[in-house]
Amino acid sequence: MKGELKHYLWLLVVVALVAAVPLVTSNDFYLRIVFLIGVNYIAAAGLNVLVNYTGQKSLGHAGLFAVGAYAVALLTARWGWNPWLAFAMAGVLAGLFGVVIALPALRVKGPALAMVTIGFGIVVEKIVSEWQDLFAGQQGIYGVIPLNFGGQMFGTRQWVWFVLILCVLLHVMFRYLLAGRFGRAFLAVNTAEVAAESVGVSVYKFKVLAFVISAFTCGIAGALIAQQNQYINSDFITFNLSIFFLLIVLFGGNSVYGPLLGAVVLTLLDSLLSRWPDVQHFTYGALLLFALYAMPNGLAGFVRTLARKFAPGLVPKEALPDALPAWQLKRAATSGEASPVLLDGKGLYKAYGGVVPTNNVDISIKPGHVHSLIGPNGAGKTTLLNILSGIVTPERGTILLAGQNIVGVSPNRIARLGLGRTFQNLRLFSDMTVLDNVKVGLHSHIPAGFFASLIGVGKARKAELAARDEALQILERLHLRDKALDIAGSLPYGLQRRLELARALATHPRLLLLDEPAAGLNPQETQELIQVIARIRDLGITVLLIEHHMDLVMAVSDHVIVLDYGQKIAEGTPSEVQNNPRVIAAYLGTEDEQDALDDDMTGGQHA
Numbered sequence: 169m170k171g172e173l174k175h176y177l178w179l180l181v182v183v184a185l186v187a188a189v190p191l192v193t194s195n196d197f198y199l200r201i202v203f204l205i206g207v208n209y210i211a212a213a214g215l216n217v218l219v220n221y222t223g224q225k226s227l228g229h230a231g232l233f234a235v236g237a238y239a240v241a242l243l244t245a246r247w248g249w250n251p252w253l254a255f256a257m258a259g260v261l262a263g264l265f266g267v268v269i270a271l272p273a274l275r276v277k278g279p280a281l282a283m284v285t286i287g288f289g290i291v292v293e294k295i296v297s298e299w300q301d302l303f304a305g306q307q308g309i310y311g312v313i314p315l316n317f318g319g320q321m322f323g324t325r326q327w328v329w330f331v332l333i334l335c336v337l338l339h340v341m342f343r344y345l346l347a348g349r350f351g352r353a354f355l356a357v358n359t360a361e362v363a364a365e366s367v368g369v370s371v372y373k374f375k376v377l378a379f380v381i382s383a384f385t386c387g388i389a390g391a392l393i394a395q396q397n398q399y400i401n402s403d404f405i406t407f408n409l410s411i412f413f414l415l416i417v418l419f420g421g422n423s424v425y426g427p428l429l430g431a432v433v434l435t436l437l438d439s440l441l442s443r444w445p446d447v448q449h450f451t452y453g454a455l456l457l458f459a460l461y462a463m464p465n466g467l468a469g470f471v472r473t474l475a476r477k478f479a480p481g482l483v484p485k486e487a488l489p490d491a492l493p494a495w496q497l498k499r500a501a502t503s504g505e506a507s508p509v510l511l512d513g514k515g516l517y518k519a520y521g522g523v524v525p526t527n528n529v530d531i532s533i534k535p536g537h538v539h540s541l542i543g544p545n546g547a548g549k550t551t552l553l554n555i556l557s558g559i560v561t562p563e564r565g566t567i568l569l570a571g572q573n574i575v576g577v578s579p580n581r582i583a584r585l586g587l588g589r590t591f592q593n594l595r596l597f598s599d600m601t602v603l604d605n606v607k608v609g610l611h612s613h614i615p616a617g618f619f620a621s622l623i624g625v626g627k628a629r630k631a632e633l634a635a636r637d638e639a640l641q642i643l644e645r646l647h648l649r650d651k652a653l654d655i656a657g658s659l660p661y662g663l664q665r666r667l668e669l670a671r672a673l674a675t676h677p678r679l680l681l682l683d684e685p686a687a688g689l690n691p692q693e694t695q696e697l698i699q700v701i702a703r704i705r706d707l708g709i710t711v712l713l714i715e716h717h718m719d720l721v722m723a724v725s726d727h728v729i730v731l732d733y734g735q736k737i738a739e740g741t742p743s744e745v746q747n748n749p750r751v752i753a754a755y756l757g758t759e760d761e762q763d764a765l766d767d768d769m770t771g772g773q774h775a
């Protein structure tokens with residue numbers, strides 16, 4: 169709360185200073201620069217969510233700026249709409265266009281995504297310059313009606329104040345949104361899409377949402393420019409404008425303050441260099457390279473690093489409660505709980521060309537038991553886990569989870585149905601804190617919708633605090649509580665594995681799939697893991713694990729399933745499997761070397 173108060177006091181000071189500018193000067197040039205800083209901040213605030221939080225680089229947002237600008241121009245100058253209504257409509261229309269570019273953009277990443285967005289920008293640029301009848305090309309649309317108050321049209325002063333109000337509103341809303349479950353979900357999508365899906369975050373939904381948010385704010389920025397100028401023409405809509413917006417967010421950096429820093433620095437620079445367009449473009453190019461190579465986290469990241477180094481007291485740290493009651497797993501009882509089978513897979517088949525890692529496999533998981541899936545390297549264990557968790561769709565076969573079909577269902581929905589998982593190669597959200605990683609696991613159990621999260625009070629705030637407490641309780645249970653505010657990627661490997669488990673537990677799973685949880689652990693950590701798995705089972709969570717450490721498998725399993733060349737060759741209790749001749753043959757290639765296998769299965773480690 170102290171931090172909140174400090175933030176609002178600072179905000180008040182900045183607002184008072186900016187609001188005073190139009191009172192101390194009537195110089196139109198200076199006032200226009202302040203106005204432009206505000207407009208660029210508005211455009212960048214949304215683009216920051218898309219580029220820095222969700223990791224989608226766009227080079228076509230001038231197209232969305234155009235949608236907003238031409239919407240107010242046509243609606244007011246041609247069709248006589250009320251300017252306020254037209255202004256609101258500009259944001260809505262741009263948001264809809266955001267969906268239009270999000271859809272193809274969902275299929276591609278990286279450079280291909282940049283190409284899609286460039287394509288969109290070019291199409292819009294061509295439409296407004298070539299479709300003369302509607303958009304009047306270079307000649308432009310005159311007579312755009314500006315906003316008004318009490319029958320009085322806005323003058324430059326009023327524009328500055330109005331933009332200042334919008335900036336403050338957006339800043340406060342984005343600050344709440346990005347600190348809550350939405351902000352964490354955007355970052356999760358950026359860092360590890362598959363892991364985000366595995367904890368119930370829909371990558372599809374959050375990418376579309378990020379595009380819509382960025383389109384909305386760029387549309388609003390376009391409307392402001394057109395209404396303030398009372399004019400718009402096709403010369404405004406250039407590829408350079410898209411680059412300029414991208415530069416603001418990349419240069420500003422991945423923080424809620426990044427767009428503000430970027431907008432101030434680059435708008436001032438833009439105004440200083442406007443007399444020398446050649447130098448201007450050269451400077452943008454150089455800055456873009458500098459931002460990408462020298463300051464990967466932008467100016468905000470740079471300032472953060474300096475503050476951590478030289479003034480750690482200034483960096484706010486989340487205050488955490490001292491003691492909390494022990495964690496109790498919250499789970500809705502469902503029909504599946506009572507049935508003798510929690511997960512029932514039949515005839516599962518998946519081939520990659522000539523390789524068939526899953527060949528007509530039947531798998532049945534009993535509630536409350538620990539099941540192990542073993543087999544030589546390349547036997548198809550991970551593929552089967554990926555099929556069960558929805559990452560890979562089988563070509564044939566059925567899977568019922570608690571009586572519900574999950575074949576063809578997205579991994580995030582399967583996660584929300586109660587299937588949690590960890591990965592063979594760690595997939596943590598490594599730039600987030602340990603606490604936030606677990607909170608992402610709680611994503612679908614935090615009852616805070618988009619608009620409630622924007623306002624950040626009442627229900628959303630309560631839900632956030634409850635999530636923080638539950639995440640801390642889970643960390644406590646896995647002996648990670650003292651690391652809560654550490655960056656996940658900075659933890660030692662063994663603790664990172666445990667954190668992945670904590671994150672999976674946070675999804676409130678009924679069935680937990682663990683892919684080689686002991687990989688990379690030392691003998692002591694492996695012993696601890698055995699106890700952790702036993703405690704998870706005692707919580708009532710069913711476990712299916714893949715493991716090569718046979719001592720672990722023998723110690724924790726109620727039931728062992730053996731795969732070889734994509735086929736189930738045996739299953740039963742650990743001792744039944746241990747003595748099964750087919751299993752021995754699969755592991756050693758010959759039945760004569762049973763003694764060696766016994767060694768392996770009782771204490772050794774299968775490579």
Ligand SMILES: Nc1ncnc2c1ncn2[C@@H]1O[C@H](COP(=O)(O)OP(=O)(O)OP(=O)(O)O)[C@@H](O)[C@H]1O
Nearest residue numbers: 520523524525543544545546547548549550551552
């Ligand atoms: N996406 C893919 N494309 C092509 N082949 C694949 C793919 N995924 C798995 N395979 C192949 O399927 C086979 C089984 O792989 P899988 O990772 O499921 O085995 P595993 O039993 O988990 O192995 P390990 O114990 O080494 O992790 C391997 O031959 C692998 O190369």
